[in-house]
Amino acid sequence: MGSGETGENTMQKVWGSTELEYAFMFTFKKVNALKLEDIKPFFRTLPVDPYIKGNYRFRRLSRFTISNDELIKLPHGYLYQSKSYNPLVGDIKREFAELDEELIKLDSFRKMVLAFSDSCKLHPEAEIGIHQIRTTCSPNNYGNPAPEGIHRDGTDFIGIFAVDRDNIQGGETHLYLERKEKPVFRKMLNPGELLLVNDHEFLHFTTPVKPELEQQGTRDVFVLTSPSLISD
Incomplete structure (x- = not known):
């Protein structure tokens, strides 16, 4: 699988016939050889997302291309x-x-991005947007990872990589063929797991989170997209 070092898929790939170079519909896998403990501290300093009411979501965003298995950061x-x-x-x-x-x-961050790029067979010049997102919740304020509801992002490929779940219930990720139908896939993504989705084929959603104990809970993920949907 190349430098991303992904493990075996835990569910069967479904192959389509779209015009995209790599026409998978969705696949789920465990990404090995990552030191999540090195990544976790960087979620503690995320700025609040100013576009969502409630101050429960925190976020950073950058875009990259890949050259010879190295990340090239693009302008803001x-x-x-x-x-x-x-x-x-x-x-x-x-x-x-x-x-x-x-x-x-x-x-470990580089390997995560390569796992996404390798799995989607991205063009060498393809832009990748990387959203680093923490959703928090408390006994009086549940967190909503997808406040826009069941949706598409408007890109080609999406990757959701789970970094941590701490003191939370919920946060189950769903994929849909149509909004009013039942999900065709549903799973709680655990740390180190990556879900890859063809955004043209599926809508997606993640259920709200609430704490298990009477204190704050957090859900930490990276969401990767290509194209990045970012412009100068």
């Missing part, structure tokens, strides 16, 4: 989705702080 830009894809904050140029430079230097 703005995230933009139309309201047809994101009815909550669509048609808004959203700006987030860049990923921490020390995080980007980690070999």
Whole structure:
């Protein structure tokens, strides 16, 4: 599988016939050889997402290309989705702080991005947007990882990589063929697990989180997209 060092898929791939170079529909796998303990501290310093009410979501965002298995960070830009894809904050140029430079230097971070790129068979010049997101919850304030509801992102490929779950219930990821149908896939993503989705084929959603104990809970993930949906 190349430098991403992914383990065997735990569910069968479903192959399509779209015009995309690599026409998988969705697949799920465990990414091996990552030191999650090196990555976890970088979620403690995320700025609050100013575009979502409630101050329960925290976020950074950067975009990259890959050259010879090395990450090349691209200039700062703005995230933009139309309201047809994101009815909550669509048609808004959203700006987030860049990923921490020390995080980007980690070999485990690089391997995670390569696992996404290798699995999707991305073109060497393809842009990858990497969203680092923490969703928090408390006994009086549940967290919503997908406040826009069941949706598409408006890109080609999506990867959801789970880093940590601490004192939470919920946060189950669903895939749908149609909004009003039952999900065709549902799973709680555990640390080190990666879900890859063809955004043209599926809508996705993650259920709200609430704490197991009477204290704060957190859900930490990276969401990777290609194209990045980021412009200068």
